[in-house]
Amino acid sequence: MKLFKLGSLFIYTLLTVGCQNKNIVKKVEQSPTQRPNIIFIMSDDHAYQAISAYDKTLINTPNIDRIANEGMLFTNASVTNSICAPSRAVILTGKHSHINGKIDNLSHFDTTNVTFPQILQKAGYQTAMFGKLHFGNNPKGFDEFKILPGQGDYYNPKFITQKGDTIIDGYVTDITTDLTLDWMKHRRDPNKPFMLMYLHKAPHRAWLPSEKYYKEYTQKTFPLPETLFDDYKTRGSAAKSAEMGILKHMSLINDNKLTPATVKELNIEQWSQLGESLYTLNAEQRAKWDAVYGPINEDFKKRYPTMNDSTLTVWKYQRYLQDYLGTIASVDDNVGRVLDYLDEEQLADNTIVVYTSDQGFYLGEHGWFDKRFMYNESFKTPLLIKWPNQIKPGITEDEMVQNLDFAQTFLEVAGVTAPEDMQGESLVPLLTGNKAVWDRDAVYYHYYEYPAEHAVKRHYGIATKDYKIIHFYHDVNEWELYDRLNDPKEVNNVINDPKYAQVVTRMKQKLQETRKKYKDSEELDWKYIESYN
Structure with missing residues (x-):
């Protein structure tokens, strides 16, 4: 190694x-131009369950699947901290949250951190970023950027550029791709290799599809997940107290697209006070929206008087999936546009293309939406990579990799020495068939944003291919252990099962060793707790 x-x-x-x-x-x-180009495609909150290369149950994503068909599909990729801005900071720095300092969405990103785009830029790469960064309005290491402020808007969004802010009419997924292709066609230097970050807002909440797809997807019905009505009976307080349940915590207005007038007419008390997210629509766009979502409101008015908790949960789940998956349909279309351009311009053979998300997401599993937990649906993230002449097409890889590894991977691809303080491992051995040198047997996770939105308690843990151990701390002291092979849906916490006593001892010891390896500690835990006070 x-x-x-x-x-x-x-x-x-x-x-x-x-x-x-x-x-x-x-x-x-x-020559420098023979070094591989790098295109890093990342969506926001894109669950692996919503990519047909992983699971064909919910949606067909032929263009994203092309990356796996022409390259490698990772089945054991995960994040170090399942929340948007911290995940992006880990990707850029190659360091865990407790080292780079961006532990949650609230804390500032320390701009003294050295990021891999800065290193590639100094090494002669032309660099560009388009779409959603989430934090920081002036990202370092980029020759050009056009990024959304914060979360950004789906319709007629504002973009921050080196020349000032600008509002662009249209749908954000299409616009992000237009900007990306415009740069590649008109401002890319053909005498330099390039590193391009092409970053989608979708499918982040509030899941607003393009007109094309809300017309189509609001007519679809999706199968229910097995754990939609999970009772958390073997788990402690963390799962039971989280505020991300579809029934209770999902907004009928912001999330399910009922109008405030409908909710008021039916006298429904809302846990979430989030209002409409449609304020950037112009009059013509709003009329088209109302033509589709108006009838949904009228239908709900008829159904609601006879609904119980179960039928309301199912209704909210279907509305959620219709809009969430509708946004992904546009992402897939636009990924296809970029892949087609690479083929047409004969750039594909010398370009490594990565598709991933900043974390996974719950699509009704355990009755939830959102992310944050170390449970599988938010911990596991999609990862598909193609690199012609280096990756054998159609390979599935089950080694444990993380978003922590991207920085060192891209630096090795470019032939650049990574800083000693980066904490990941280059994926190049796995990509190029030299798997024998890969020796990682566990990955580390640490979530900090509590008390805060969704009320997911602070926790850290490790996962191996066989087991996952989690410690919830701060205002609780609870442990959970999952047998990943025999309980892939993670519904049975076996921390107190005598049959697993030796596994518990072994995993706790491995957890302490891993914390030490990555320079995390109880002292740092309390430092970050005190920073909230």
């Missing part, structure tokens, strides 16, 4: 091909 820390494709070639002098000289003498 030590050699791969050096971040040199020359060294990798020497190890895997052998000492063929002509090939070695050719590698050394490559």
Whole structure:
């Protein structure tokens, strides 16, 4: 593994091909334009369950699937902290949240952190970012950027640029792609390799699809997840007290798209006071919206008097999935536009393309929406990578990888030495068939944003391929253990099961070793708790 820390494709070639002098000289003498281009595509809150390369139950995503079909599909990819801005900080820095300082959406990002785009830019890469960064209005290390302020808007969004703010009419997923392709066509320097971050707002809450897809998807019905009515009976207070239940905590207005007038007429008390997210629609757009969602409101008025908790949960789940998946349909279309451009311009063969999300998401599993927990649906994230002539097409990889690994991977791809303080591992050995040198047997997770929205308690833990152990702390002291092979839906906490006593001992010891490896500690836990007070 030590050699791969050096971040040199020359060294990798020497190890895997052998000492063929002509090939070695050719590698050394490559011009900068022969270094691979890098396109990093990331959506926001895109559950792996909503990509057909993983699961065909809910949606067909042929263009995202192309990346897996032409490359590699990771089935054990995860995040270190399942919340938007911290995940992005981990990706940029290659360091866990407790090291880079961006532990939650509320804390500031320390701009003294060195990010991999800065390093690539200094190494001769042309760099650009378009779409949703989520934090910071002036990202370092980019020759050009056009980013959404904060969460941004789905319709007629504002973008922050080096030349000032601008509002662009249209749908955000299409616009982000238009900006990306415009840069590639008109301002990309063909004499330089490029690193492009193409970042979608969708499918983040409040899940507002384009007109094309809300007309289509509001007519669909989706199968219910097995754990929609989970009772959390083997778990402690953390799962039971979280405020992300579809029945109680999902807004009928903001999330399910009922009008305030409908909710008032039916005299429904709302847990969430979130109002409509449609304030950027112009009159013409609003009329088209009302033509589709107006009848949904009228239908709900007829149904509501006979609904009980179960039937209301199912109704809210269907409305949620219709809009959530509708936004993803547009993401898939637009990913196809970018992939088509690479093929048409003969750029594909020398470009590594990554598709991922900043974390997973609950699509009704355990009765939830949102993310945050270390349970599988939010911990596991989609990861699909294609790299022609390096990755054998159609490979599925089950090794445990994380968003922590992207920075070092991209630096090695570019032939650049990674800083010693980065904490991930380059994925290049896995991508290029040298799996024997990969030796990670556990991944680490730590969530901090409590007390805060959704009330998910602070917790940390590790996952191996076989087990997952979680410690909830701060105002509780609770442990959970899951047998990932025999209980993949994670409904049975076996921390107190005598049959797992040795596993508990072993996993707790491994957890402490992993915390030490990544320089996390109880002292840091309390430091970040006190920072909230």
